[in-house]
Amino acid sequence: MPNAKKYKKVVTRFSPNPDFVLHLGSARAIILSYDYAKKHNGSFLLRFEDTDSKTKKPKLEFYDAVREDLKWLGCSWDMEFIQSDRLSTYYEHAQELIKLGGAYVCTCEREVFQKKSRAKQSCPCRLLSVNESLIRWNHMLDGGYGEGEAVVRVKTDLKHPNPALRDWPALRIIDPKKYPHPRVGSKYRVWPLYNFSTGVDDHLMGITHIIRGKEHITNQARQEYMYTHFGWDYPETIHYGRLKITGASLSKSEIVKGMDSGLYKSWDDPRLATLAALKRRGIMAEAIHSLIIDVGPKPQDVVLAWKNLYAYNRKLIDPTAKRYFFVYDPVKLVVIGIPHEFEAEVPLHPDHPKVGVRKFEVKPVNRAAGFLISRDDLKLIEDKGVVRLMDLFNFKVETVEADVVQATFLGESYEEAKKLCAPLIHWIPVDTGLSCEVFMPDASIVNGLAEESCRKLMPDEIIQFQRFGFVRVDANNGKLAAYFAHR
């Protein structure tokens, strides 16, 4: 953290446009900003940057979605601002800046201005007196100009090598009838552009450290001209690179496209790396937190592997996730020669016996009993010949057909199974089980039966289906719906 000691109190902010949901990339800005503020006993602000009702139109639903994601991440904010409530503040500062000679109202057509700017020449509007500029400014406010007819420009250096920095636009007119704002409707016609509102707000709100993506590096250079006009000091900045995760798009336009085309049904589709999707899959906020902190704020781009995130998450959930049997794509297993009834007790967590057990009753009829096992295990069974049902007994395979395996009881001893190198498989008694579908990360669905004791699972619980993977319970009413997290 650069120069943290220079400031009485560190203040950081997260400033999203509420036109989209938050994703793993957003988490970088949020967590770094939040953590740095808290580490220095400072405060963390949330500021909605909703000043464009035309091309990046905010949507009401996203204000709350952002708040919820932030809370979920554990990054509570000390103050909240919404830029569409602050238009009068921007107007005051625009007027002041014009008075200071640091800005002017430009009525040139865009192409005309660009041509002049590229030639490093001043446009005629720049040469107007402060008074004339102020008259034009009032004209913007009172409706004398239509959309696109006038813009406030901040004076910079016309000879700056980067043409993007030359006299950048600060406020423009949006037709309030055509493009009403979702919060304030058609009340305002003059709206600040990003660099103006952000620059003014960062100063007014006492932001000391800005942590944001490197796409804002040139914006800093732009804003510094304005800060100089006002006589303000620019905050410390950290610009980090893009964060990507293999296989999942974090690009807004691509995700929106997928939503529009119906490819994704919702913002928390398991294929997406939105915070909502990760949450639904049972990725803990703390896992994302550790990951982001470890990745840090370097300017390099980062392409994460999912396994990396999973490793953080597994460390968190493995100690507490209860274990259950889930037989996917079930196949019947009939075992004959069973000498007596069994009541199997299977620990809910192998490393923590105190958590308790689940019980299974096996009552053979004519010394025979039926079970359901996963089709995946068929090959294993055929290959090995001798297999153990976990925490129950060993059997010898007689025949393996497409939908049923015939077998003979071999013994109860676990030691014997070990000696015979018998593989251990999970199972449930036939005619029991809770219908269950697991939503996989690729949006496919695995159907099967979860053991009876899963009936009492509550939504949001993160459990492990043994030999299958960790899942988060999404819904459980007569039928279990779960989202796959990872192995």
Added chain:
RNA sequence: GCUCCGGUAGUAUAGUCUGGCUAAGUAUUCCGGCCUUUCGAGCCGGAGACCCGGGUUCGAAUCCCGGCCGGAGCACCA
């Protein structure tokens, strides 16, 4: 095209500013072994990297130059 920025193992990261203390540390992944009534966890071991080429220097991942590759910006978007 112009203006910037960056390139350490499969992935991520430490070290780079202030050259030697590091025959490059850590996490994860992968492989092998141990343990374990899960293909989970744990334990032990192993494999694996400084983009390339010059230069400065007694000595360079660290400094300089060139190349290559990647990224960002060049909106009356944020």
